[in-house]
Amino acid sequence: MTIVQAQAIPIKLPYDIGGPKPTFAGIPRQMEILFIRIETDTGLIGWGEAFGLSIWPATRQAFEHLVAPLIMGKDEKDISNLMANLQKQLHILGRTGAVTFALSGLDIALWDIQGKAKQQSLSELLGGAKHQSLPGYASLMRYGNTDLIKHNTERALEKGFTAIKLHEQSSEYVQAARQLMGPELPLMMDVNCPWSVAQTLEMLPQLQASNLLWLEEPIWPPEDFRGLKKIRDKKSIAIAAGENNISTCHFEEMLAYGSVDFAQPSVTKIGGITEMLKIMDLCQHFETPVMPHSPYFGPGLLATLHLAAILQPETMIEYSFADLGANPLGDCILMRQGRIDIPSGPGLGCDPDLDILHEFRVP
Ligand SMILES: [Mg+2]
Structure with missing residues (x-):
């Protein structure tokens, strides 16, 4: 099987904490979640999450412009090699922050696919x-x-x-x-x-x-x-x-x-x-x-x-x-x-x- 589609989907949810919302870097905290959706040629769909909060627009860019093009056609079962290669290929662009958050979301989605393919839960x-x-x-x-x-x-x-x-x-x-x-x-x-x-x-x-x-x-x-x-x-x-x-x-x-x-x-x-x-x-x-x-x-x-x-x-x-x-x-x-x-x-x-x-x- 191979990866045929990779998307980053940001959502913003209403939420209440029983008081005023805190700020991050001066921006009132929103409840943002950056979902990562990976689809294989056999129609399996895996879901991941890349660190969101106020950084999600940068993480989405990193995912769509850097990560997604590198994984098209790759074997989604070979998670450890694929992730190790991506880390090496992208290391100059950030060993943390948006790049690594984007890779984190991808990795979670690949494990989700692995479990679905084998009909086993992740644990x-x-x-x-x-x-x-x-x-x-x-x-x-x-x-x-x-x-x-x-x-x-x-x-x-x-x-x-x-x-x-x-x-x-x-x-x-x-x-x-x-x-x-x-x-x-x-x-x-x-x-x-x-x-x-x-x-x-x-x-x-x-x-x-x-x-x-x-x-x-x-x-x-x-x-x-x-x-x-x-x-x-x-x-x-x-x-x-x-x-x-x-x-x-x-x-x-x-x-x-x-x-x-x-x-x-x-x-x-x-x-x-x-x-x-x-x-x-x-x-x-x-x-x-x-x-x-x-x-x-x-x-x-x-x-x-x-x-x-x-x-x-x-x-x-x-x-x-x-x-x-x-x-x-x-x-x-x-x-x-x-x-x-x-x-x-x-x-x-x-x-x-x-x-x-x-x-x-x-x-
Ligand atoms: Mg803490």
Whole structure:
């Protein structure tokens, strides 16, 4: 079989987070998903997701102008060689960013096709799911307001979540959530790289009262693995990072330094399922738990579910705390009482609703 069609389909969904929407690079956050659709000459269709947010127009360009022409007529079953060759062919144009996001979407779609061709779910292809469902944690966007943080922490608890991550940068905000949650439930703080090593060390005593399961990406720049190690060496709070690593080699470096307690590879950013599997092997070697980065509502979330399903012990799934005005993957990506089922159908286990893709497609 060969690849005969490759499309990038951006959609923008209405959504509500129980407060004002945060901004990325000054642009109000939209719920954009960049679907990747690959079709073979035998009519099999695979779906992937390339990292979206405000970068999706660049990722779409990279996919349509760089990636798609290189894959026409190629054997879609030969995923690892095809992806390795594409990485080499395109490396001058970006080892991360739009090019690598586009490749990630392609890789996910190719694995979806592989599963459909063999009538096996992705986790079956990867050796079999160890879990039928996994716990999710509510990943709250940034509110920067104590009342809104309390309100939405309460809403998350009411919906059955038993773990919550805040994207806030102040100890008062996490303490407000901790008071509502009680002392035991897992609470995490993701600050998105604002501080120097010295500033982070100053923050640690203030954060300790909140009994955080982890502090995520405290320092700038995120690839300062030696700096992260200095924070971790204080043994005050566990450290998580990895969503901004640019390659599998980067993960190896981070893990070898011993910079983190939890590694957070992101399937739509790092090169798809092929690279995630290599990173998961590295994490096993370095005895570091994988906590996948997955604030997605598209095939990126499905791929993450299957990957997480083959891990022991049970890992948590990052789940964006947002009510969608439309949901192209329907029940397959719904959290119920804080848990989410691993889809059992072939490939990713769930194709998008084409009517919803059509209705919310960005013109
Ligand atoms: Mg994060």
